[in-house]
């Protein structure tokens with residue numbers, strides 16, 4: 001069984017890759033992804049200037065998932081622009097994740113990183129952890145304004161990393177925005193924003209920033225991730241490829257994302273918790289599952305979720 005896939009004309013040797021943010025901030029982390037079985041290298045979302053990020057502890061893993069308020073720690077877009085040629089020599093697609101602290105940052109970063117010619121650019125509209133900054137992805141007008149400005153300066157395939165939506169009216173509203181901005185792929189979803197995990201022993205929160213509030217990831221968000229993959233797959237009738245992110249800890253979870261319409265999947269919590277070897281485990285599990293079910297490739301099951 002081949003687990004290769006294609007997104008917006010770019011061939012991925014494997015369908016599993018890291019989610020932006022997971023083990024992908026430094027040059028060493030990115031090159032380690034390049035040497036691993038990951039199907040791509042995805043950078044940490046980048047900002048204008050290098051950032052240390054929020055005070056620690058800022059990530060906490062627990063049975064069922066994780067909570068984080070990293071605060072966009074990254075090397076700054078110039079460092080990633082310099083790294084991209086070396087990363088591209090690893091023989092797998094390089095996805096540059098673009099963020100910003102304000103709307104004007106995005107086109108500036110996008111134009112500069114586009115010049116380094118990553119294979120794809122992912123525009124992150126869903127960072128939930130900048131104190132005082134609401135997620136752009138929850139503001140349809142701001143999202144449209146920003147995507148149109150960024151589209152004009154990006155010549156490689158441009159994707160959008162969206163937050164989870166919890167109402168079909170919001171899926172429809174964002175579907176209209178995406179349809180008007182010439183978007184080449186979607187990445188659904190980012191963490192479930194501003195959850196709160198409590199340690200009953202210490203009677204305390206588990207991360208320091210924002211009074212303990214942070215983005216949720218892992219198994220517990222899988223139903224939310226699957227719903228968003230399915231909703232946008234149906235809105236676009238499979239015409240815009242989707243990277244499914246959220247709650248993938250084994251091959252079956254990945255298969256569920258493909259059934260809902262994903263063309264590739266990303267992992268965050270399970271990668272941070274298990275390390276780079278997880279890519280081999282997930283590929284083995286997915287290949288065995290597809291084999292058992294009689295599917296020859298991912299595209300044979302994509303979007304085939306049955307309704308009752």
Ligand SMILES: O=C(O)c1[nH]c(=O)[nH]c(=O)c1Cl
Pocket residue numbers: 021045068069070071072073099124126127128129190191215
């Ligand atoms: O706090 C972060 O760095 C962060 N954390 C997330 O869970 N998603 C994001 O997009 C970002 Cl940018």
